[in-house]
Amino acid sequence: MGFLDFLKQPDINQGVKTYQAIPGAVLLDVRTPQEYREGHIPGSRNVPLQTIDEVAAVTENKDAALFVYCYSGARSRQAMRQLQHLGYSNVSNIGGIAAYSGKVER
16 A cells, blocks of 8 residues: 555546446445436435435445445545445445546436
8 A cells, every 4th residue: 555545536437447346235325406407327326414314225234345426435435434334334436527428316
């Protein structure tokens, strides 16, 4: 691990591939509902960072694989910490949709 490795953002494209390969995994978009409507990764569920404690409406399984993204990766990093605090044990921050090269839904 290099000195500046903490500055690297996760690779959202790889994160989506990993999500797609895990049966029962959940893809969470933690942006605002307006941002979500403007374009989101197919199959993602919108649980804004401000209401992340309501994630049980999407999955109550605290062991489910959760893949979290936002616009740049900053909100998803915060959401990951909050989800872990809520007891979710398998949470990954996959970064920001700004770097996503796949198709988006509107």
